[in-house]
Amino acid sequence: MKASLQPWLADSWRRSADAGLHENRPADGLRLTAADLDERLESRRQLVSLVEQHALPLFSKLMAHSDSRLILSDSDGFVLRHWGLARYSDRLANVALDCGVNWLEEHKGTNAIGTALRAGQALSVVGEQHYFRQHRFMSCSASPIFAPNGELIGALDITSERLRHTQQTLMLISSLAQQVETALLCSLPGGRFRVDLAASRQLLSSGWQGILIADDNGRLLGLNPMARQYLGRAQPGADLAELLGEDWQRQSSQCPWGELHLATSALGDTPSKKIQGAKPVKFHDPKLEQAWQLARKVVSRQIPLLIQGETGVGKEHFVRQLYSDSHRKGPLVAVNCAALPAELVESELFGYQAGAFTGAARQGYLGKIRQADGGFLFLDEIGELPLAAQGRLLRVLQEREVTPVGSLQAVKVDIQVVAATHMDLQSMVDEGRFRQDLYFRLNGLQVILPPLRQRSDRTRIIHKLHRKYRSQDQGICADLLGWLESYAWPGNLRELDNLMQVVCLLAEDEPELQLQHVPEALLARLRQGRQHDTGQADGHDCGQADGKLEQRMRQQILTTLAECNGNVSACARRLGISRNQIYRRLRQSCVKS
Numbered sequence: 001m002k003a004s005l006q007p008w009l010a011d012s013w014r015r016s017a018d019a020g021l022h023e024n025r026p027a028d029g030l031r032l033t034a035a036d037l038d039e040r041l042e043s044r045r046q047l048v049s050l051v052e053q054h055a056l057p058l059f060s061k062l063m064a065h066s067d068s069r070l071i072l073s074d075s076d077g078f079v080l081r082h083w084g085l086a087r088y089s090d091r092l093a094n095v096a097l098d099c100g101v102n103w104l105e106e107h108k109g110t111n112a113i114g115t116a117l118r119a120g121q122a123l124s125v126v127g128e129q130h131y132f133r134q135h136r137f138m139s140c141s142a143s144p145i146f147a148p149n150g151e152l153i154g155a156l157d158i159t160s161e162r163l164r165h166t167q168q169t170l171m172l173i174s175s176l177a178q179q180v181e182t183a184l185l186c187s188l189p190g191g192r193f194r195v196d197l198a199a200s201r202q203l204l205s206s207g208w209q210g211i212l213i214a215d216d217n218g219r220l221l222g223l224n225p226m227a228r229q230y231l232g233r234a235q236p237g238a239d240l241a242e243l244l245g246e247d248w249q250r251q252s253s254q255c256p257w258g259e260l261h262l263a264t265s266a267l268g269d270t271p272s273k274k275i276q277g278a279k280p281v282k283f284h285d286p287k288l289e290q291a292w293q294l295a296r297k298v299v300s301r302q303i304p305l306l307i308q309g310e311t312g313v314g315k316e317h318f319v320r321q322l323y324s325d326s327h328r329k330g331p332l333v334a335v336n337c338a339a340l341p342a343e344l345v346e347s348e349l350f351g352y353q354a355g356a357f358t359g360a361a362r363q364g365y366l367g368k369i370r371q372a373d374g375g376f377l378f379l380d381e382i383g384e385l386p387l388a389a390q391g392r393l394l395r396v397l398q399e400r401e402v403t404p405v406g407s408l409q410a411v412k413v414d415i416q417v418v419a420a421t422h423m424d425l426q427s428m429v430d431e432g433r434f435r436q437d438l439y440f441r442l443n444g445l446q447v448i449l450p451p452l453r454q455r456s457d458r459t460r461i462i463h464k465l466h467r468k469y470r471s472q473d474q475g476i477c478a479d480l481l482g483w484l485e486s487y488a489w490p491g492n493l494r495e496l497d498n499l500m501q502v503v504c505l506l507a508e509d510e511p512e513l514q515l516q517h518v519p520e521a522l523l524a525r526l527r528q529g530r531q532h533d534t535g536q537a538d539g540h541d542c543g544q545a546d547g548k549l550e551q552r553m554r555q556q557i558l559t560t561l562a563e564c565n566g567n568v569s570a571c572a573r574r575l576g577i578s579r580n581q582i583y584r585r586l587r588q589s590c591v592k593s
């Protein structure tokens with residue numbers, strides 16, 4: 001290694017040499033037995049699960065098609081899990097970047113995981129910067145993860161073979177680790193309230209806001225580093241009324257700290273319900289506003305609601321807004337029917353009695369339906385519910401009572417049922433794949449949420465999501481705005497949300513978002529949209545522009561499919577939509593797949 005190294009890198013190389021390591025002769029590694037690895041995984045289950053929920057989706061969106069893997073280690077440097085395309089794991093396994101292997105500097109020399117754990121900061125170790133010669137084909141960026149009490153609990157890392165890491169990769173891994181830390185904070189035992197605070201209202205949901213968690217009595221349980229910057233002297237145990245003023249639950253901007261803006265919500269093991277002061281919901285697309293008003297009426301009478309719409313149009317978001325708007329006091333319990341293992345569907349939904357089957361928990365399990373008592377039961381991807389469970393769900397909806405697995409005793413429940421799907425349930429009924437009686441029962445009212453390309457308020461949404469992620473007062477240049485407006489968004493709001501998150505991160509200190517801030521892979525997708533742009537689509541010339549966007553989207557699917565050599569799964573992953581959606585689109589355009 002040559003001179004002019006950053007101090008942390010020079011220190012790390014010195015430590016590696018002092019540990020007696022030689023760059024040409026990797027020492028024997030330290031690897032856990034399968035049983036020891038299982039034990040470590042078990043005790044860090046929450047961390048693994050929060051990484052899967054809060055870091056993996058964005059990683060997958062941005063990097064899963066590359067030769068990169070997302071790697072989680074514990075604070076002792078043992079790799080716990082890694083995610084990414086399986087075909088890239090082989091070469092990394094050859095250099096022991098594998099579950100159970102220890103990557104502390106004393107075993108592996110300078111490397112992103114071990115050095116980030118040692119230095120306590122996010123850093124990239126690229127190619128030649130690795131101490132061992134055999135590691136120099138990799139680019140790695142890692143960030144330490146800290147628990148709410150400041151304890152170091154692990155490191156999150158992105159490792160790539162050919163992709164050379166830049167400042168952008170470093171910012172991405174820092175942001176992913178930060179999201180995991182926020183999720184840990186929100187999971188603090190006894191946490192009842194979450195207070196977001198920032199110097200301006202726009203910053204409140206930017207991802208860079210301060211966050212405080214308090215218990216039932218308004219006592220501070222934990223806070224993130226940004227909140228510590230705002231409220232220097234705040235310590236766990238402090239009274240929120242003293243810190244922020246008596247009005248802290250009312251989302252007041254008046255507090256002893258001057259200009260701080262607050263947003264308070266209730267926490268639970270289920271999604272939170274805003275306490276008060278939520279603004280009335282208003283959609284600026286006429287079709288959507290009509291759907292909203294109808295849905296509100298139906299929900300106030302406890303009639304089941306069925307929501308249809310393409311992937312990512314905001315079905316779940318819509319349901320959460322309905323729930324916040326409703327007077328129901330119980331929790332909102334969301335069930336993703338597609339993610340339930342077939343053999344567990346019944347016990348997950350209906351609960352079970354103690355000792356009902358081998359492997360059942362000793363104290364029994366309430367089940368999602370009874371957890372939702374007094375609130376909302378949101379059955380997402382209802383089209384994926386196995387037929388056997390459909391029959392039992394029908395009985396629950398008819399009788400309004402549940403019989404847990406292994407019990408003969410029915411229990412009354414009071415639930416508002418909302419189901420959602422991107423599938424055509426009527427066709428599934430015709431094909432015998434979905435019970436007609438359940439379809440009728442769920443379908444008290446059906447609302448269809450329009451895809452983003454058909455919404456007349458596209459431009460407004462682009463600005464709204466920009467405000468959500470920008471960290472300062474920042475505009476969008478006309479060129480980029482034009483590209484965003486005329487793209488067909490096959491992945492709908494989810495795709496736009498992901499893109500904004502990344503672009504805002506990369507243009508954090510810039511006065512304006514520009515095309516140069518869009519990573520090349522995303523830009524290529526937008527460019528494809530432009531190439532097929534045959535006219536204006538500004539959201540006002542509805543019918544004609546919508547037709548063109550539809551056409552463009554089909555074209556985009558065909559182009560991506562060709563790039564993926566006809567592999568529908570790869571194409572779906574790249575576009576962030578389901579395989580079924582691709583087949584449906586291709587059928588609609590009369591293309592034989």
Ligand SMILES: Nc1ncnc2c1ncn2[C@@H]1O[C@H](COP(=O)(O)OP(=O)(O)OP(=O)(O)O)[C@@H](O)[C@H]1O
Nearest residue numbers: 309310311312313314315316317318422493494497
């Ligand atoms: N009205 C909205 N304003 C801002 N962001 C939104 C809105 N609706 C949805 N989103 C964002 O778009 C993304 C997708 O939303 P959501 O999960 O509700 O879609 P969905 O239709 O339920 O998707 P799927 O069919 O895949 O389950 C989320 O990141 C959500 O925050």
